[in-house]
Amino acid sequence: MKPFEHKKTVNSGKEFESACRRQGLALTIQRRAIYEALASRSDHPTADQVFDAISERLKGVSRTTVYRVLETFVGIGIAKKISNPESKARFDADTSRHHHLTCLACGCVLDMHAANLNNLQWPTAINNEFEIIDYSITFTGYCSDCRKRTATDDQHA
Numbered sequence: 726m727k728p729f730e731h732k733k734t735v736n737s738g739k740e741f742e743s744a745c746r747r748q749g750l751a752l753t754i755q756r757r758a759i760y761e762a763l764a765s766r767s768d769h770p771t772a773d774q775v776f777d778a779i780s781e782r783l784k785g786v787s788r789t790t791v792y793r794v795l796e797t798f799v800g801i802g803i804a805k806k807i808s809n810p811e812s813k814a815r816f817d818a819d820t821s822r823h824h825h826l827t828c829l830a831c832g833c834v835l836d837m838h839a840a841n842l843n844n845l846q847w848p849t850a851i852n853n854e855f856e857i858i859d860y861s862i863t864f865t866g867y868c869s870d871c872r873k874r875t876a877t878d879d880q881h882a
């Protein structure tokens with residue numbers, strides 16, 4: 726597998742259901758649809774993109790509800806919020822440890838799976854200051870589409 730290959734999310738619907746049950750969260754149609762919309766894609770959508778994906782299917786759902794439900798998913802640990810250079814939060818249903826490649830031109834976020842980044846050693850002195858629970862590394866750069874586009878633009882210039 727190429728380290729930056731798109732990988733389907735590891736969270737199944739079953740994990741979603743058991744997480745909701747564990748947290749005493751009702752399995753509403755809205756929550757299920759929002760989770761499915763997030764879990765079915767690997768492009769780390771913003772809350773707006775999730776809303777756009779389900780608003781046709783789920784009449785009457787509001788943008789605010791989608792925001793709130795996504796935050797709830799993060800709170801119960803079945804989704805993660807990804808730090809990225811944009812101001813808008815992006816969401817990921819893949820909660821396994823992995824890292825991200827963020828394009829500075831188009832803003833796309835790709836997954837990066839690299840075993841050597843999953844067992845990083847940090848100075849032990851840090852443990853006195855801060856208890857590290859999890860981490861994810863964001864690499865910034867330019868995706869292949871944007872690099873191709875720039876190359877074509879240069880040829881035409």
Ligand SMILES: [Zn+2]
Nearest residue numbers: 828831868871
């Ligand atoms: Zn790009």
Ligand SMILES: [Zn+2]
Nearest residue numbers: 817819823836
């Ligand atoms: Zn990811």
